[in-house]
Amino acid sequence: MTTDTLETPELMSAQKSTKDIYLPPARKKVTDGGKPHVVAREFSIYYGEFEAVKRVNAEIPSKYVTALIGPSGCGKSTFLRSINRMNDLIPTCHTTGALHFDNEDVYGKYTDEVLLRKKVGMVFQKPNPFPKSIFDNIAYGPRLHGINDRKKLMEIVERSLRKAALWDEVCDRLDKNALGLSGGQQQRLCVARTLAVEPEVLLLDEPTSALDPKATAKIEDLIQELRGSYTIMIVTHNMQQASRVSDYTMFFYEGVLVEHASTAQLFTNPKDSMTEDYITGRFS
Amino acid sequence: MNLRTRKLLDRSFTALGFGSLVVMALALLVVIVPIAVKGIGAVFFTGTIEHRKMLSAEFHTGDPRELTSEAAASERYRANIYSMLSGFEGELDRMDPEKKAEYKNKYGQVKSSLQALLGPLPGEPAPMLTRFKYGQTRWDKAQEKLHDLLYETKWDTSNPNAMSTEYFVRRAESFKGTSLEKLFPYVEQNIEKMMLPKFTFYSGFITESSVDSHFFGGIWPEIQGTFFLAFGAMLFAFPLGVIAAIYFTEYAKPGFFNSMLRSANSTLAGVPSIVFGMFGLAFFINTLKVSDSKSVIAGSLTLAIMILPTIIRSAEEAILAVPKTYKEASLSLGSTKWNTIITVILPAALPGILTGGVISLGRAAGETAPIIFTAAVSVGSAIGLADVFNSPTPALSWNIYNLASEHEAAGELRHVQYGMVLALITVVLLLNLSAIILRARISKKLKG
Ligand SMILES: Nc1ncnc2c1ncn2[C@@H]1O[C@H](COP(=O)(O)OP(=O)(O)OP(=O)(O)O)[C@@H](O)[C@H]1O
Numbered sequence: 092m093t094t095d096t097l098e099t100p101e102l103m104s105a106q107k108s109t110k111d112i113y114l115p116p117a118r119k120k121v122t123d124g125g126k127p128h129v130v131a132r133e134f135s136i137y138y139g140e141f142e143a144v145k146r147v148n149a150e151i152p153s154k155y156v157t158a159l160i161g162p163s164g165c166g167k168s169t170f171l172r173s174i175n176r177m178n179d180l181i182p183t184c185h186t187t188g189a190l191h192f193d194n195e196d197v198y199g200k201y202t203d204e205v206l207l208r209k210k211v212g213m214v215f216q217k218p219n220p221f222p223k224s225i226f227d228n229i230a231y232g233p234r235l236h237g238i239n240d241r242k243k244l245m246e247i248v249e250r251s252l253r254k255a256a257l258w259d260e261v262c263d264r265l266d267k268n269a270l271g272l273s274g275g276q277q278q279r280l281c282v283a284r285t286l287a288v289e290p291e292v293l294l295l296d297e298p299t300s301a302l303d304p305k306a307t308a309k310i311e312d313l314i315q316e317l318r319g320s321y322t323i324m325i326v327t328h329n330m331q332q333a334s335r336v337s338d339y340t341m342f343f344y345e346g347v348l349v350e351h352a353s354t355a356q357l358f359t360n361p362k363d364s365m366t367e368d369y370i371t372g373r374f375s
Numbered sequence: 376m377n378l379r380t381r382k383l384l385d386r387s388f389t390a391l392g393f394g395s396l397v398v399m400a401l402a403l404l405v406v407i408v409p410i411a412v413k414g415i416g417a418v419f420f421t422g423t424i425e426h427r428k429m430l431s432a433e434f435h436t437g438d439p440r441e442l443t444s445e446a447a448a449s450e451r452y453r454a455n456i457y458s459m460l461s462g463f464e465g466e467l468d469r470m471d472p473e474k475k476a477e478y479k480n481k482y483g484q485v486k487s488s489l490q491a492l493l494g495p496l497p498g499e500p501a502p503m504l505t506r507f508k509y510g511q512t513r514w515d516k517a518q519e520k521l522h523d524l525l526y527e528t529k530w531d532t533s534n535p536n537a538m539s540t541e542y543f544v545r546r547a548e549s550f551k552g553t554s555l556e557k558l559f560p561y562v563e564q565n566i567e568k569m570m571l572p573k574f575t576f577y578s579g580f581i582t583e584s585s586v587d588s589h590f591f592g593g594i595w596p597e598i599q600g601t602f603f604l605a606f607g608a609m610l611f612a613f614p615l616g617v618i619a620a621i622y623f624t625e626y627a628k629p630g631f632f633n634s635m636l637r638s639a640n641s642t643l644a645g646v647p648s649i650v651f652g653m654f655g656l657a658f659f660i661n662t663l664k665v666s667d668s669k670s671v672i673a674g675s676l677t678l679a680i681m682i683l684p685t686i687i688r689s690a691e692e693a694i695l696a697v698p699k700t701y702k703e704a705s706l707s708l709g710s711t712k713w714n715t716i717i718t719v720i721l722p723a724a725l726p727g728i729l730t731g732g733v734i735s736l737g738r739a740a741g742e743t744a745p746i747i748f749t750a751a752v753s754v755g756s757a758i759g760l761a762d763v764f765n766s767p768t769p770a771l772s773w774n775i776y777n778l779a780s781e782h783e784a785a786g787e788l789r790h791v792q793y794g795m796v797l798a799l800i801t802v803v804l805l806l807n808l809s810a811i812i813l814r815a816r817i818s819k820k821l822k823g
């Protein structure tokens with residue numbers, strides 16, 4: 092049994108039947124979505140010789156929420172980071188196969204990665220605010236895009252912070268350094284910072300791993316709110332969270348995409364026995 | 376290892392570390408305190424009326440009315456000496472030739488001692504050099520000269536196996552029975568009334584140029600020259616060094632060419648400074664002809680080459696110490712690499728970069744060898760900012776060396792040498808202090 096499943100006692104008790112885990116919440120209807128937004132074809136990612144993600148074939152539907160689950164070290168972060176080419180920062184990292192975003196080759200010779208990253212925002216596993224004021228952190232992205240009007244920036248900052256459920260806690264100290272916030276507050280600040288850029292795709296790498304249940308619920312509410320206007324991909328170790336927030340789920344194991352299906356199906360009727368073992372916690 | 380030995384080890388390491396710090400602090404104290412005490416003596420000292428005369432004549436400072444009355448008071452006592460001298464000269468004329476020859480030489484010594492103490496004697500031709508126009512300006516030096524007047528220095532060479540030893544003979548003894556005999560006790564008793572010693576704060580030592588190669592006046596040209604050279608060097612080296620560091624850390628791809636560049640940089644950091652001096656002369660002056668001969672700009676460029684490796688190295692380390700996550704965050708928001716460097720990485724690395732810069736600035740201010748052939752002159756007036764392209768300048772580091780070892784009257788000017796040393800130390804310490812404060816303020820801003 093992995094430690095992942097030990098976190099939630101409810102899950103332990105739910106091991107008897109996979110059906111009990113998945114409780115489909117009431118969701119608003121997504122209009123004009125479902126087109127393949129990110130498409131991987133025989134897509135592999137290497138760190139030097141080591142193949143961290145192996146020949147993935149997948150289509151991520153637009154404007155829906157896709158959860159990425161799997162044991163630690165299975166390549167979830169690696170896959171996520173490859174979509175906005177953050178792996179470029181690692182000199183040994185290279186890819187084979189094809190990855191398309193909006194029918195454009197992400198790793199194409201003439202792809203402008205700066206433009207790509209404006210459209211594909213990311214919240215990292217570890218909170219990483221700049222050593223600047225809270226205001227400057229959020230305003231960083233909008234300023235990059237040429238917004239310099241203080242009033243307009245203030246509007247964006249407030250809206251983003253409200254969405255990330257942080258406004259009430261920091262509204263009276265926007266000029267204070269962001270590194271003075273707690274870990275959970277910093278993570279929500281990073282969410283707000285990404286939202287301020289208004290990307291098309293949101294990549295969330297365990298956004299709630301450092302948050303308390305209340306803040307977690309707020310982030311989950313936020314995801315529900317954004318669903319329908321953004322394509323969201325969220326990495327999580329929390330099966331309940333995956334089932335609560337996502338429409339589709341991808342299960343990775345040792346770099347291989349084992350199963351990719353609608354969340355309802357993957358949690359109630361997994362095709363692969365490995366998937367079933369993992370989501371029920373019967374994993375060795 | 377059990378708890379007791381571990382604690383013992385801990386404690387002994389603490390004691391060792393603390394002990395070495397104390398030794399270092401003591402060593403620093405032993406070096407700094409005497410320099411500071413003697414250096415301060417160049418600004419705060421007991422000055423004589425000769426000092427005030429000099430200030431009035433050479434720098435037009437001080438109260439002339441007060442000086443006139445002071446001079447009159449001192450002159451009343453000095454007049455007696457002059458009449459004693461002319462009395463003895465008459466006596467000398469009346470002596471028989473043999474005796475006259477015996478006294479003549481000794482009398483010459485007395486006269487020159489008196490001249491050194493009180494300034495030119497009446498009836499003598501006016502001296503050409505400014506240094507001979509005044510008596511002793513400092514009370515401590517005046518006392519030395521008084522000793523020279525009262526005692527004749529002789530050397531005991533009776534023991535051929537040992538170094539000869541010096542001993543003193545009262546000049547009053549030599550002139551026993553003559554009219555000059557009473558001159559010596561008179562001078563000894565009335566020296567204060569003739570010299571009028573007064574506590575003096577001489578700020579001109581910092582703000583004035585020197586007169587007659589540092590005999591009088593101050594060291595402002597040297598201080599200014601040091602600032603010009605050091606900041607000039609930073610003007611070239613700092614931007615260049617930071618850009619090079621950015622290239623090394625953010626743009627350079629690992630490979631043969633870059634490892635060559637890096638090792639060249641490290642080698643450059645270890646080259647003796649005199650080699651940079653020769654290089655500066657050969658390259659900047661003879662080859663590039665940035666100026667016809669020594670100039671501030673040539674010296675600054677030479678110093679810049681010398682401190683460049685240090686700046687590159689420290690800037691590189693500071694940039695590498697910036698957490699990678701800042702860069703990730705910035706790039707993921709759609710920032711370009713260059714924009715990320717400017718808005719995120721450099722601000723976060725700034726404290727470290729500044730520290731390296733100021734250490735280099737201090738080094739540039741203190742180095743002598745690189746400027747000997749490229750920028751420094753022994754004596755000169757303060758140059759204007761427009762002259763940096765074609766005129767050399769005095770500088771503290773070079774003039775300390777020059778005054779202590781090359782100057783024809785090095786022994787007479789100890790107070791100026793110590794004053795310069797203290798000025799140089801103060802300049803470097805102030806630079807470092809400002810860097811520490813700046814660094815602390817930026818760090819505080821970064822940490823929140
Ligand atoms: N920079 C790197 N260099 C080399 N190997 C790496 C690097 N980053 C990750 N890996 C390896 O790639 C594999 C996948 O790592 P990844 O971070 O994608 O896992 P993950 O699924 O996100 O795990 P977790 O749930 O613990 O975050 C791991 O085996 C890891 O050791």
Ligand SMILES: [Mg+2]
Nearest residue numbers: 167168169216
């Ligand atoms: Mg991860």
